[in-house]
Amino acid sequence: xxxxxxxxxxxxxxxxxxxxxxxxxxxxxxxxxxxxxxxxxxxxxxxxxxxxxxxxxxxxxxxxxxxxxxxxxxxxxxxxxxxxxxxxxxxxxxxxxxxxxxxxxxxxxxxxxxxxxxxxxxxxxxxxxxxxxxxxxxxxxxxxxxxxxxxxxxxxxxxxxxxxxxxxxxxxxxxxxxxxxxxxxxxxxxxxxxxxxxxxxxxxxxxxxx
Amino acid sequence: xxxxxxxxxxxxxxxxxxxxxxxxxxxxxxxxxxxxxxxxxxxxxxxxxxxxxxxxxxxxxxxxxxxxxxxxxxxxxxxxxxxxxxxxxxxxxxxxxxxxxxxxxxxxxxxxxxxxxxxxxxxxxxxxxxxxxxxxxxxxxxxxxxxxxxxxxxxxxxxxxxxxxxxxxxxxxxxxxxxxxxxxxxxxxxxxxxxxxxxxxxxxxxxxxx
Numbered sequence: 001x002x003x004x005x006x007x008x009x010x011x012x013x014x015x016x017x018x019x020x021x022x023x024x025x026x027x028x029x030x031x032x033x034x035x036x037x038x039x040x041x042x043x044x045x046x047x048x049x050x051x052x053x054x055x056x057x058x059x060x061x062x063x064x065x066x067x068x069x070x071x072x073x074x075x076x077x078x079x080x081x082x083x084x085x086x087x088x089x090x091x092x093x094x095x096x097x098x099x100x101x102x103x104x105x106x107x108x109x110x111x112x113x114x115x116x117x118x119x120x121x122x123x124x125x126x127x128x129x130x131x132x133x134x135x136x137x138x139x140x141x142x143x144x145x146x147x148x149x150x151x152x153x154x155x156x157x158x159x160x161x162x163x164x165x166x167x168x169x170x171x172x173x174x175x176x177x178x179x180x181x182x183x184x185x186x187x188x189x190x191x192x193x194x195x196x197x198x199x200x201x202x203x204x205x206x207x208x209x210x
Numbered sequence: 211x212x213x214x215x216x217x218x219x220x221x222x223x224x225x226x227x228x229x230x231x232x233x234x235x236x237x238x239x240x241x242x243x244x245x246x247x248x249x250x251x252x253x254x255x256x257x258x259x260x261x262x263x264x265x266x267x268x269x270x271x272x273x274x275x276x277x278x279x280x281x282x283x284x285x286x287x288x289x290x291x292x293x294x295x296x297x298x299x300x301x302x303x304x305x306x307x308x309x310x311x312x313x314x315x316x317x318x319x320x321x322x323x324x325x326x327x328x329x330x331x332x333x334x335x336x337x338x339x340x341x342x343x344x345x346x347x348x349x350x351x352x353x354x355x356x357x358x359x360x361x362x363x364x365x366x367x368x369x370x371x372x373x374x375x376x377x378x379x380x381x382x383x384x385x386x387x388x389x390x391x392x393x394x395x396x397x398x399x400x401x402x403x404x405x406x407x408x409x410x411x412x413x414x415x416x417x418x419x420x
Contacts, residue, residue, distance in 0.1 A: 063379070067355075084352035086379035086413045087361050093378040096306050139349045141419045142294035145277075151297050168303040169273070169296035170374075171381045203296040209351045 036060050036089065046109035049074035057104040061088050067114045067162070067210045069177050070094065070105040077195045080175050081105065082164045084209050096172055111162045113181045114210035119161025121178065121205070126154035127189045139206035142169045152200040158185035165205040177208070246270050246299065256319035259284035267314040271298045277324045277372070277420045279387050280304060280315040287405045290385050291315065292374045294419050306382055321372045323391045324420035329371025331388065331415070336364035337399045349416035352379045362410040368395035375415040387418070 037060075041053055050058055051074060058070075063085045072078030081094045088094040091103045123143075125131030131154060140146050143153075153165065158180040167173030176193040179185070183192060190197040247270075251263055260268055261284060268280075273295045282288030291304045298304045301313045333353075335341030341364060350356050353363075363375065368390040377383030386403040389395070393402060400407040 063352075082351075082380055084379045085355040086352050088378060093383060094380075096380065096382045139416065141292075141416065142273075142296050145295040145419045168298060169294045170292055170304075170306065172306045173303060206349065206351065209355045 036062070036087075043108060046107075048076065048107050050106055050108075057106065060090055061094070061105075062086070063088075067111040067208045068108055069111055071107045072104060072196070074106045076107050076109060078106075079196045080177050080194050082111075082175055082177060082208055083108075096166075096175065111177065111179060111208055111210070113160075113179050114162040114208040115160060116207050116209045119163060119207040120159035121161075121163050122157045122159065123148070123153045123202075123205070124155045124157075125149075125152075127200075129155050129157060129186075129188060136163075136205060141171065141204050141206070143203055143205060144169075151203050153202040153205075154200055155189065156187040158187070162208040163205060164208055165202045167199075167201050167203065169203045171204050171206060176202070246272070246297075253318060256317075258286065258317050260316055260318075267316065270300055271304070271315075272296070273298075277321040277418045278318055279321055281317045282314060282406070284316045286317050286319060288316075289406045290387050290404050292321075292385055292387060292418055293318075306376075306385065321387065321389060321418055321420070323370075323389050324372040324418040325370060326417050326419045329373065329417040330369035331371075331373050332367045332369065333358070333363045333412075333415070334365045334367075335359075335362075337410075339365050339367060339396075339398060346373075346415060351381065351414050351416070353413055353415065354379075361413050363412040363415075364410055365399065366397040368397070372418040373415055374418055375412045377409075377411050377413065379413045381414050381416060386412070 039055070041050075041055070047053070061070075061083070063083050065085060067085075068083040070081040070083050081096075083094060094105070095103065119137060121136045123134045123136065125133070132149070134148060144151070156163075156165075156178050158178050160180050162177065162179040164171075165176050165178060174196060176197060178187055178193075187193055190200050249265070251260075251265070257263070271280075271293070273293050275295060277295070278293040280291040280293050291306075293304060304315070305313065329347060331346045333344045333346065335343065342359070344358060354361070366373075366375075366388050368388050370390050372390065373388040374381070375386050375388065384406060386407060388397055388403070397403055400410050
């Protein structure tokens with residue numbers, strides 16, 4: 001371990017997510033600060049609708065601490081985007097779903113139970129926790145490469161931590177956030193994965209980092 | 211460990227990547243097989259140009275074994291897309307870069323040295339292996355959350371395995387493949403990361419899974 005890990009990894013700062021509405025699009029180059037223009041708002045707790053703050057949408061954001069999930073629509077509905085610490089200068093930085101680009105973030109909430117070091121998840125072949133199962137405690141960019149049969153997961157039980165699973169390998173496509181402190185960690189059918197879930201297709205899974 | 215890990219994780223199959231040119235776009239739903247229409251070709255070694263096989267482009271693909279990297283242009287040029295085992299029914303499944311969607315894959319090669327269990331990488335603050343450094347052997351969806359200062363990496367040295375780093379947190383944006391058996395594992399400036407690299411911006415890094 002090098003000097004970059006000498007301090008505690010998760011410092012006890014308050015959760016903060018900084019947003020800025022930007023008129024223009026980000027250009028490639030060193031001038032990436034260009035993306036963080038416009039009106040700014042700092043969030044330290046969940047926000048069911050940025051519209052109430054006078055934002056039409058959020059175009060760029062910085063996660064200063066904690067892990068967050070952003071939603072396409074108000075009230076934590078629609079597509080889900082996991083937002084870990086770092087800079088997202090334009091919509092393409094937080095959207096990983098190119099087929100149905102929402103291009104908007106309307107609500108946010110922190111992911112309270114993310115724990116990169118102690119995360120345990122059981123995946124089941126069928127809905128309602130039936131069929132073959134697999135126990136996960138690491139990141140899997142390809143479930144099939146690890147021996148999982150097929151491109152679907154029927155249901156999940158989160159024992160600890162927070163996870164994000166994705167439709168395609170390498171964490172691409174629709175994202176579904178799975179947390180131990182929501183639904184008692186039980187996600188027994190794709191209808192419980194989020195309002196945007198339409199299939200059981202899941203090909204990659206990883207822990208959320210806080 | 212459950213029964214899903216009872217066999218060897220990497221079975222000794224030949225590397226194979228199956229491609230199909232598709233006329234239409236994939237539709238959401240259970241009918242995802244729709245994506246794998248058209249002419250088919252199975253690759254078991256690098257392919258510098260699918261044009262020579264009579265494909266205009268590749269619209270959907272299945273990675274049957276091994277890990278691969280697909281390139282936007284012929285001759286392994288342009289945007290890079292890591293392709294691990296699984297199904298990619300349309301361009302949005304393999305593209306994670308929504309700002310500059312290439313929408314095409316023209317050349318492919320296997321990632322020979324991927325080793326999920328023994329991968330070590332040193333990242334440096336500045337080009338030419340200068341400045342602060344960090345030793346990595348795990349996946350980091352957010353380098354900043356792990357204590358790395360800023361949104362850039364100046365240079366890399368790959369000790370073992372193969373890695374993919376990404377412009378934005380959560381493995382979004384431009385991807386750069388880093389391998390221990392290319393350039394002797396040395397990537398001393400963004401110009402050596404790939405023909406599409408234009409900045410030092412790197413916010414997430416992970417091992418490639420085989």
